Amino acid sequence: MPFVVWAIASGAMWIAFVLFLAAGASDAVDGFLAKRFHMTSELGSYLDPLADKALIVSIYLSLGINGFIPGWLVILVVSRDILIVGGILLAWLIGSPLKIRPLVVSKLNTVAQILFACVVLGSLGFAIQVDTLKLVLMGLVAALTLLSVGAYVAEWVRHMNSATTGP
Numbered sequence: 001m002p003f004v005v006w007a008i009a010s011g012a013m014w015i016a017f018v019l020f021l022a023a024g025a026s027d028a029v030d031g032f033l034a035k036r037f038h039m040t041s042e043l044g045s046y047l048d049p050l051a052d053k054a055l056i057v058s059i060y061l062s063l064g065i066n067g068f069i070p071g072w073l074v075i076l077v078v079s080r081d082i083l084i085v086g087g088i089l090l091a092w093l094i095g096s097p098l099k100i101r102p103l104v105v106s107k108l109n110t111v112a113q114i115l116f117a118c119v120v121l122g123s124l125g126f127a128i129q130v131d132t133l134k135l136v137l138m139g140l141v142a143a144l145t146l147l148s149v150g151a152y153v154a155e156w157v158r159h160m161n162s163a164t165t166g167p
Contacts, residue, residue: 001055008062014125017118023055024114049102052110053081059117068120073138077113080145087156096163098156105151109144117143 002021009015031048034040057078064074064118091098123130 001058002117004055005058005062008059008066008068008121012068013121016053017121017125020055020059020121024118027052049100055112056113057081059121060113063117068124069116069138076142076145080149084152087152091160091163096141096160098159103148103151103155105144106148109148111140112137112140112144126141151152 003022004016004019007013027048036045060069060074060077063069064071087097088100116134119130119134119137122128123134124125
């Protein structure tokens, strides 16, 4: 992750693209091997999505700070993750821990975020004009991010209501 951020800040976009792809590929292989050989753990179930979010947030922040993607999209993506982590922490602090489980819309959102970042990095790194594709993916990221926020807030409210009313 720090090397991808460094590459973006240095203007070495093709290096950032390759490193981002390598990070994604290693994450996919790690997940496949953990499931295939039944080597999952509770700690891993917390760390893996946190690592994924740290990578996505750092890439979006770096691209936004350097003017390669709009600031409003960076704010939307980062705010969503802060909201989710904050809700989980708040539930835990008031004694009603929330079981973390990714929603389908959240998985789709993550795929869209990764695709958008890949297209932006690839187009910058290899001087490829794909403006229409970037606009479509940016709209998809924004829409799925908003849908994901709504779904997680609804899930959190449902959880908190059931915790306060009891069985």
